Amino acid sequence: xxxxxxVVIGGDAAGMSAASLAKRRRPDLDIEAYEMGDFTSxxxxxxxxxxxxxxxEIEDLVVVSPSEFREKRGIKVFVRxxxxxxxxxRKIVEVRHLETDxxxxxxxxxxxxxxxxxxxxxPGIDLDLPGVFPLRGLKDAADLRKYIQEHSPREGLVVxxxxxxxxxxxxxxxxxxxxxxxGRRPQVLPLFEEEIAETVxxxxxxxxxxxxxxxxxxxxxxxxxxxxxxxxxNGEVYTTDVVQLGTxxxxxxxxxxxxxxxxxxxxxxxxxxxxxxxxxxxxxxGDCAEAYHRLLGxxxxxxxxxxxxxxxxxxxxxxxxxxxxxxxxxxTTICKVFDLAVARTGLGLKEAQAEGHDAVKVTITGxxxxxxxxxxxxxxxxxxxxxxxxxxxxAQMVGQDGVAHxxxxxxxxxxxxxxxxxxxxxxxxxxxxxxxxxDPVLIASEVAMKKAR
Amino acid sequence: xxxxxxVVIGGDAAGMSAASLAKRRRPDLDIEAYEMGDFTSxxxxxxxxxxxxxxxEIEDLVVVSPSEFREKRGIKVFVRxxxxxxxxxRKIVEVRHLETDxxxxxxxxxxxxxxxxxxxxxPGIDLDLPGVFPLRGLKDAADLRKYIQEHSPREGLVVxxxxxxxxxxxxxxxxxxxxxxxGRRPQVLPLFEEEIAETVxxxxxxxxxxxxxxxxxxxxxxxxxxxxxxxxxNGEVYTTDVVQLGTxxxxxxxxxxxxxxxxxxxxxxxxxxxxxxxxxxxxxxGDCAEAYHRLLGxxxxxxxxxxxxxxxxxxxxxxxxxxxxxxxxxxTTICKVFDLAVARTGLGLKEAQAEGHDAVKVTITGxxxxxxxxxxxxxxxxxxxxxxxxxxxxAQMVGQDGVAHxxxxxxxxxxxxxxxxxxxxxxxxxxxxxxxxxDPVLIASEVAMKKAR
Numbered sequence: 001x002x003x004x005x006x007v008v009i010g011g012d013a014a015g016m017s018a019a020s021l022a023k024r025r026r027p028d029l030d031i032e033a034y035e036m037g038d039f040t041s042x043x044x045x046x047x048x049x050x051x052x053x054x055x056x057e058i059e060d061l062v063v064v065s066p067s068e069f070r071e072k073r074g075i076k077v078f079v080r081x082x083x084x085x086x087x088x089x090r091k092i093v094e095v096r097h098l099e100t101d102x103x104x105x106x107x108x109x110x111x112x113x114x115x116x117x118x119x120x121x122x123p124g125i126d127l128d129l130p131g132v133f134p135l136r137g138l139k140d141a142a143d144l145r146k147y148i149q150e151h152s153p154r155e156g157l158v159v160x161x162x163x164x165x166x167x168x169x170x171x172x173x174x175x176x177x178x179x180x181x182x183g184r185r186p187q188v189l190p191l192f193e194e195e196i197a198e199t200v201x202x203x204x205x206x207x208x209x210x211x212x213x214x215x216x217x218x219x220x221x222x223x224x225x226x227x228x229x230x231x232x233x234n235g236e237v238y239t240t241d242v243v244q245l246g247t248x249x250x251x252x253x254x255x256x257x258x259x260x261x262x263x264x265x266x267x268x269x270x271x272x273x274x275x276x277x278x279x280x281x282x283x284x285x286g287d288c289a290e291a292y293h294r295l296l297g298x299x300x301x302x303x304x305x306x307x308x309x310x311x312x313x314x315x316x317x318x319x320x321x322x323x324x325x326x327x328x329x330x331x332t333t334i335c336k337v338f339d340l341a342v343a344r345t346g347l348g349l350k351e352a353q354a355e356g357h358d359a360v361k362v363t364i365t366g367x368x369x370x371x372x373x374x375x376x377x378x379x380x381x382x383x384x385x386x387x388x389x390x391x392x393x394x395a396q397m398v399g400q401d402g403v404a405h406x407x408x409x410x411x412x413x414x415x416x417x418x419x420x421x422x423x424x425x426x427x428x429x430x431x432x433x434x435x436x437x438x439d440p441v442l443i444a445s446e447v448a449m450k451k452a453r
Numbered sequence: 454x455x456x457x458x459x460v461v462i463g464g465d466a467a468g469m470s471a472a473s474l475a476k477r478r479r480p481d482l483d484i485e486a487y488e489m490g491d492f493t494s495x496x497x498x499x500x501x502x503x504x505x506x507x508x509x510e511i512e513d514l515v516v517v518s519p520s521e522f523r524e525k526r527g528i529k530v531f532v533r534x535x536x537x538x539x540x541x542x543r544k545i546v547e548v549r550h551l552e553t554d555x556x557x558x559x560x561x562x563x564x565x566x567x568x569x570x571x572x573x574x575x576p577g578i579d580l581d582l583p584g585v586f587p588l589r590g591l592k593d594a595a596d597l598r599k600y601i602q603e604h605s606p607r608e609g610l611v612v613x614x615x616x617x618x619x620x621x622x623x624x625x626x627x628x629x630x631x632x633x634x635x636g637r638r639p640q641v642l643p644l645f646e647e648e649i650a651e652t653v654x655x656x657x658x659x660x661x662x663x664x665x666x667x668x669x670x671x672x673x674x675x676x677x678x679x680x681x682x683x684x685x686x687n688g689e690v691y692t693t694d695v696v697q698l699g700t701x702x703x704x705x706x707x708x709x710x711x712x713x714x715x716x717x718x719x720x721x722x723x724x725x726x727x728x729x730x731x732x733x734x735x736x737x738x739g740d741c742a743e744a745y746h747r748l749l750g751x752x753x754x755x756x757x758x759x760x761x762x763x764x765x766x767x768x769x770x771x772x773x774x775x776x777x778x779x780x781x782x783x784x785t786t787i788c789k790v791f792d793l794a795v796a797r798t799g800l801g802l803k804e805a806q807a808e809g810h811d812a813v814k815v816t817i818t819g820x821x822x823x824x825x826x827x828x829x830x831x832x833x834x835x836x837x838x839x840x841x842x843x844x845x846x847x848a849q850m851v852g853q854d855g856v857a858h859x860x861x862x863x864x865x866x867x868x869x870x871x872x873x874x875x876x877x878x879x880x881x882x883x884x885x886x887x888x889x890x891x892d893p894v895l896i897a898s899e900v901a902m903k904k905a906r
Binding site: 049333407427429 | 466496498499502507508513514747757758759760762780781782783784785786787788789794796798823824825826827855857858859860861862864865866868869870871875876878879880881882883884885886887888890891892894
């Protein structure tokens, strides 16, 4: 049977990547996409930079608008429509128009669930309280910026020390708010090694951001002088003007679960390498779904934009009869924290050890450019490697200069399975404005081989 | 027989890398290094930035001084000493002290020839003429900067459009000199594809540098008003105030040749992968020697700093009984031209075709960062690939932002033998300040696969 109707639930990265690719491959395909918010294909990762003021207009974050999808790509996009129930037996989705409240039944031949993730809101935090902001979508970013412009809050509290927490701490600071970050763990960026995290902590300090470790907000309520009173689980009380939640996200997988789709890691929708769920003709991709990890050889949950786009393309290929497989992630992430770039790829030490590897870590410091060239800065590299061996499991870097794309050299090396001596022997580019003769990647490889005893 | 005396001719990258490593491996080894100039281990690649004024002191370009080698590393370094003759039968080098003019016989067990390269000086150009400068070493850079400071030349002529020519055109411009570049070929940077070169030419133009193609200086002589008269081979005459020669280099291999060492590509000293010459106990490395090319599977002549340092380390390992092999180059180079970074790795189109590959090239334009993030700039990528296939032969990039270390992702991919689909599937880092979701490396890989018909 030829596929005639492809229905997509969720109008962002995975959903619209799938829709666009399927339409290019099969122009006669009837594609409908339902998005419960106001926007399609927007750059969620750009929101902190809108709040911080580097990005001037919220519209700049919209990559392709609903009308462009309709008019230029022939994809019928419906915003403010929420999918509420899937009937796999009848191959129908119930969709509610959030403005008229009308529910319609949408038939599909193939269905993609790309409902994304939702922020984890700690219990006791009332999102309706003025000055309390999650970061669920463009509207939240717009609301927060407007709130800052209108109320000029003096102090702010960011809950969470993951990369969203770091980016929002920077954004609030740039917007003129004295910022404190609360973290449950004893370090910022818990997904990074502590040697990397301590450089980030110093950078926050340098920019006047306070960090309170082992601290969890248990309650936010109206405080004196129109301020907010934040009570921590340990009983401490903070008074502040704005609270930003950056406490991580979880897959928005309930619709899929209720349809009978199996869930997997962290309640993300379970998928095979072709992004198919446990139910025929239902696919999943993006932040609501699992992602195959190449180094772990199994599915995991790491919601990131490139993964979502890539999984969308896999679905877009497969719903029209292709046979694409998600290549898998390597655990690559990067984050800007004020003047620093912080990046990782591969496994962290504990991750590698949890897999049964006899892994150790080595910290190496190098320079971003020739020592005499203006702008040359220190780069700290932490490598996670097999003890006494040449096997690389992961690399993390932090520095003010030249980190961003160097991490990709490590990612390429990991993706190719290069050993440390092979990496050390790579012919990397050298000119004084860009690197020392021995690039930090080469130096780290060499030193790690010697030290990994 | 145990090696007792290791003698090194040439006190820069290859020579001193070999000496330092050999000494670390065998602290009892007696090492003597003879350098005909005043400096050891200096950053030749930094000279344009001293002339241009970004580097303030010439001493900043000296990585390790002769006294540091003597006192901290136990290596007897003699500057202003020129090796004049090698007697392989007696294992002796004749060395002249350039101050006293005395010649001594220096016995060796193992000898490294690391005499570097020398600029190709077109016939008819008199280097003794005031205002005419080659770029042989730190002294030339110092002399040129001093000349500019003292004479404030209004106009300058750079002969040569290779990367030294480009760097010197930028340096003169930054030093306030109106600069014209003469090139024999019809494009700048002849080692790059024309699509890359045209972006560089536009950048030169934007900064007021004139470029005259298919032009060769045949004669430089004193002109009116204390200026210089430059006659081209086509009869045209230019009047200028300072002439900088950037006409490429050739291996300084005569000493080795006279000793009986076989020469190879472009009269560079022929070496095996262990950096041994055709004569036992004589080694060669750096800009006077050949370099093994991993993609060509044979020796070539590409004098660059990382190669010199690496070959030096190979020699330093092997003279004390190690068995190291030079891993080979991938043809990676990078050059700064004003605000641009221009980089390549692997083979150019003609190089690939000359090897018998059915190679084609594809040009792809991408962005360095998320389109909405400040500083996002265009990156042009040219890939050289097998027609209709997934095999990558080379990559070249040019842009104002984010080129420098992205080229290393290509270099790692080439070094690992990754195909275009494998590169497209790499999990590269994404955050809006550093890249689009689909990094230019990923986009280029994908587009090239489609277009390489």
